[in-house]
Amino acid sequence: MTTARALPPIVIATRESQLALWQAEHVQALLTARGHSVSLLGMTTRGDQILDRTLSKVGGKGLFVKELEVALEEGRADIAVHSLKDVPMELPTGFSLACVMEREDPRDAFVSPHYATLDELPQGAVVGTSSLRRQVLLQALRPDLQIEPLRGNVQTRLRKLDEGQYAAIVLAAAGLKRLGLHERIRSVFEPDQMLPAAGQGALGLEIRSDRQDLRDALAPLAHERSWLTVTAERAVSRAMGGSCSMPLAAHGQWSGDQLRLQAAWGDMEGQLPLVRAEGEACVRTLDEADALGLAVAARLRAAGAVAAC
Numbered sequence: 001m002t003t004a005r006a007l008p009p010i011v012i013a014t015r016e017s018q019l020a021l022w023q024a025e026h027v028q029a030l031l032t033a034r035g036h037s038v039s040l041l042g043m044t045t046r047g048d049q050i051l052d053r054t055l056s057k058v059g060g061k062g063l064f065v066k067e068l069e070v071a072l073e074e075g076r077a078d079i080a081v082h083s084l085k086d087v088p089m090e091l092p093t094g095f096s097l098a099c100v101m102e103r104e105d106p107r108d109a110f111v112s113p114h115y116a117t118l119d120e121l122p123q124g125a126v127v128g129t130s131s132l133r134r135q136v137l138l139q140a141l142r143p144d145l146q147i148e149p150l151r152g153n154v155q156t157r158l159r160k161l162d163e164g165q166y167a168a169i170v171l172a173a174a175g176l177k178r179l180g181l182h183e184r185i186r187s188v189f190e191p192d193q194m195l196p197a198a199g200q201g202a203l204g205l206e207i208r209s210d211r212q213d214l215r216d217a218l219a220p221l222a223h224e225r226s227w228l229t230v231t232a233e234r235a236v237s238r239a240m241g242g243s244c245s246m247p248l249a250a251h252g253q254w255s256g257d258q259l260r261l262q263a264a265w266g267d268m269e270g271q272l273p274l275v276r277a278e279g280e281a282c283v284r285t286l287d288e289a290d291a292l293g294l295a296v297a298a299r300l301r302a303a304g305a306v307a308a309c
C-alpha cells in the first residue's frame with residue numbers, strides 16, 4: 001500500500017498563445033493525474049510581441065523562452081513547457097531539460113482553401129512562411145513559387161490565409177492537431193519532400209538544474225524514443241550553430257533500434273543548392289544519439305554546408 005503524501009504544488013510558466021496554453025494544460029493534466037497540484041503562470045514573451053519582423057532578424061529562438069527562464073530563476077514558476085523546435089540548442093547555465101515527452105506528428109502540413117497539395121498550386125502562387133527552412137525547401141520543390149513572410153501564432157496565420165493574402169501556407173502538423181484544427185490540413189509533406197525542423201512536434205520540459213525534486217517528478221512523463229530522436233536532431237543543429245537565421249532541417253526515423261538521421265542545409269541567401277546528408281546508427285543512449293547528430297553535421301559540412309560561428 002502506498003501512503004498518501006502531499007506533493008508540493010507545481011507552477012508551470014507558459015506563453016499565452018493557444019498552442020502554448022494547450023501544451024501547458026496537457027502537462028498540467030498529466031501531472032494532476034499523478035497526484036500533483038499544478039497551476040499555470042501565463043506570460044507574454046518578446047517573441048510574441050514582435051510580429052512585424054521575421055524571427056531571424058530580431059534575435060531568434062531565445063525570444064520565446066527568456067521570460068519563462070526568468071520566472072524559473074526567480075522561483076515564480078517551476079517548469080517551462082516548450083515546443084522543442086523553439087528552444088535554443090544550448091540552454092543558459094543553470095537550466096536543463098528535465099525530459100522530452102512523446103512526440104506528435106513531426107511533419108509539415110500544407111494548408112490552403114483552394115488547393116489540396118503543393119503540386120496543385122498554379123505557377124507563381126504566393127505561399128506564406130517566415131521559416132527559412134520551409135522557404136528553401138519549398139523553393140527546391142517549386143522554384144516558381146513566390147514565398148512571402150508570415151508571422152504570428154497559428155490562428156493569426158490561418159486568418160491571414162483566409163483573408164486571401166496567400167494561396168497556401170505551411171505549418172507544423174503538430175500545432176494544428178493539438179489545437180483541434182486537423183481539418184485545415186490538406187496534405188502532409190513526407191520527410192523526403194520537406195524535411196522537418198529539429199525537434200518539431202516534441203515538447204520539452206525545462207527546469208532549473210538544481211531542482212532534482214522536479215526531475216524526479218517529471219521523469220514519468222519522458223518518452224525515451226522521442227528524447228533520443230530529438231537529441232540526435234538537435235545535435236546537428238548545435239554543431240551547425242543553427243538558429244532561426246539558418247535554413248536547417250534535421251529529422252530522425254526509426255527502424256528497429258536503428259535511427260536514420262537526415263539533414264538538409266541551405267545558405268541564407270538561397271543562392272547555393274541545398275546540401276543534404278544522412279547517417280544511421282544503433283542508438284540506445286542520449287550520448288549515442290548526440291554522436292549520430294555530430295556525425296551527420298560533419299557530413300553536411302564535408303558536402304559544403306557552412307556552420308555559423
Ligand SMILES: NCc1[nH]cc(CCC(=O)O)c1CC(=O)O
Pocket residue numbers: 083084085086154170171172173174175199200201202203
Ligand atoms: N515556430 C512556432 C512553432 N513552434 C512550434 C510549432 C508547432 C508545434 C511543434 O512543433 O511542436 C510552431 C508553429 C509552426 O511551426 O507551425
